[in-house]
Amino acid sequence: MLTRIDHIGIACFDLDKTVEFYRATYGFEVFHSEVNEEQGVREAMLKINGTSDGGASYLQLLEPTREDSAVGKWLAKNGEGVHHIAFGTADVDGDAEAIRGKGVRVLYDEPRTGSMGSRITFLHPKDCHGVLTELVTSAPDAQAEH
Numbered sequence: 001m002l003t004r005i006d007h008i009g010i011a012c013f014d015l016d017k018t019v020e021f022y023r024a025t026y027g028f029e030v031f032h033s034e035v036n037e038e039q040g041v042r043e044a045m046l047k048i049n050g051t052s053d054g055g056a057s058y059l060q061l062l063e064p065t066r067e068d069s070a071v072g073k074w075l076a077k078n079g080e081g082v083h084h085i086a087f088g089t090a091d092v093d094g095d096a097e098a099i100r101g102k103g104v105r106v107l108y109d110e111p112r113t114g115s116m117g118s119r120i121t122f123l124h125p126k127d128c129h130g131v132l133t134e135l136v137t138s139a140p141d142a143q144a145e146h
């Protein structure tokens, strides 16, 4: 069951400048940052709030590490902006299978590794009214990070 907004993914050209905008404008601080080579992104997670189900909500700022990555291609075509939304679930495998059964294309056969050790998959934007949609199961200890 999808229980929360895990994050909103925002594509940007310069991660450091974008982080500084969110800090100076809203007071959001970086909770976690990492490079995900498989996805071709350098990212910063800005935590918005914690929740009782072991997850939280974040803004995920994404700078491509390669022009041919999903975010690199999207930025070249659209410029900066909201790239995807991600729903949190305790069971990404089960929810992905159920959604696949409804005729929506799930992009990965098996969930892959996302931010902070989470397990993620994506739904094709053309099957979701133009919204690239991600499903996320957080790692059990994700809340403990500082």
Ligand code: MC0
Pocket (backbone or CB within 6 Å): 009, 036, 039, 041, 043, 060, 062, 070, 071, 073, 074, 083, 084, 086, 107, 113, 114, 115, 118, 120, 122, 124, 125, 126, 130, 131, 132, 134
């Ligand atoms: C592409 N399209 C999008 C879109 N990306 N529509 C809405 N939102 C997006 N983000 C549209 C294009 O405009 C195009 O429509 C059509 O989809 C095909 O796009 P394409 O440019 O030809 O690119 P493809 O087909 O090679 O790839 C699109 C696809 C890809 C969604 C399959 O981007 C993908 O596999 N995404 C999932 C992985 C991902 O996005 N990773 C980055 C975040 P038209 O009408 O022009 O044909 S990694 C992440 O977020 C991790 C770290 C985490 O959360 O933990």
